[in-house]
Amino acid sequence: MPPKTVAAALRVARDLGLDRFDAELLLTECSGITRSRLIARPDTALAPDSARRFLDWVGRRGSGEPVAYLIGRKGFMTIELEVTPAVLVPRPETELLVTTALELAAPDNARVIDLGTGSGAIALAVAVARPDWHLVATDLSPAALAVARRNIERIAPGRVELICSDWFAELGSRTFDLILANPPYIAIGDPDLDADVARHEPAEALFAPRNGQGALTVLAQAAPLRLRPGGWILLEHGHRQGPEVRQMLAAAHLEAIHTLTDAANLERVTIARRPA
Ligand SMILES: C[S@@+](CC[C@H](N)C(=O)[O-])C[C@H]1O[C@@H](n2cnc3c(N)ncnc32)[C@H](O)[C@@H]1O
Structure with missing residues (x-):
């Protein structure tokens, strides 16, 4: 059952042992919800599509896939690169x-x-x-x-x-x-x-x-x-x-x-x- 709120989604990630920062980054990326809102309003609803994508990413991150490959980019010096x-x-x-x-x-x-x-x-x-x-x-x-x-x-x-x-x-x-x-x-x-x-x-x-x-x-x-x-x-x-x-x-x-x-x-x- 996909999580219905951002708090529930972050709990799933925590229970799988994901780093909190990585989990917030992945959730922001797949839902479009800002990081400050994730923190300030944990009851924010999560669309089913976003929830499913987040669960996929959390599983892959848990298997060691780099965050940069999941979100498709990485900051380096002053630039942001596609990876x-x-x-x-x-x-x-x-x-x-x-x-x-x-x-x-x-x-x-x-x-x-x-x-x-x-x-x-x-x-x-x-x-x-x-x-x-x-x-x-x-x-x-x-x-x-x-x-x-x-x-x-x-x-x-x-x-x-x-x-x-x-x-x-x-x-x-x-x-x-x-x-x-x-x-x-x-x-x-x-x-x-x-x-x-x-x-x-x-x-x-x-x-x-x-x-x-x-x-x-x-x-x-x-x-x-x-x-x-x-x-x-x-x-x-x-x-x-x-x-x-x-x-x-x-x-x-x-x-x-x-x-x-x-x-x-x-x-x-x-x-x-x-x-x-
Ligand atoms: C450690 S990575 C560095 C990538 C990038 N410069 C960086 O710092 O993020 C090494 C790179 O060398 C390339 N490479 C390996 N053998 C090579 C060769 N014989 N000639 C040219 N490039 C090669 C690899 O494809 C890879 O992209």
Whole structure:
């Protein structure tokens, strides 16, 4: 029997162990009733269609499906991105990579690439903050590129060139002032990986060969050829991969190698510069 009031609906979610904030967000989304009204007027009637949709979503959330996939969007920096199960749900940790990129001494009209763009999160956050920069974004997944294309058209039309490419393979001899990437970096079979993430988010966005270091190695090795003199590479990585990533960048003869920590004080983004 579908719940008839918002209070009854939220009780169902609570009894299934859902986080209260997630439950309110899902209920707002499927009923159109504002969050403040959910709280102030728990006796508000719930239409049967909304109640049925809410029960479906609560069940799926209870099975670990990310809220972002259920409602179809996720906030990132100053923008709101469409997300589907074809793309990684953009993470707050990745905002560190974007804010660092925006603080680096890159030239006006800089050429910037976001490799493995997924939803387009990094490229679009940068494009919105720096209207003078020229953005290229790549991914190998056609389904991810379709999501990124819709986000680009809605958020910053004409600002990001989208290319289907295995890392730099389809980029000819292009070089960049900034190379940005949040590549897959989890080891296949990593026992620490959250089971819900593994079950719901795309494997090609999560896993990399060679103990999770395969994609990071490819990008670090390509950097000297793909960076302009004085250009920077910024790589997001797992919190235990800082030493290996610094070593890869040093082996590529880059300088000013430095790792930044995220809000949880874990090593998360390593940057390096091609000598001028
Ligand atoms: C960790 S996700 C990052 C998505 C997005 N940049 C973000 O931060 O939310 C990694 C992305 O790299 C893409 N990818 C995996 N292998 C690739 C390859 N060989 N070439 C290009 N992109 C690749 C995946 O499809 C996925 O979209």
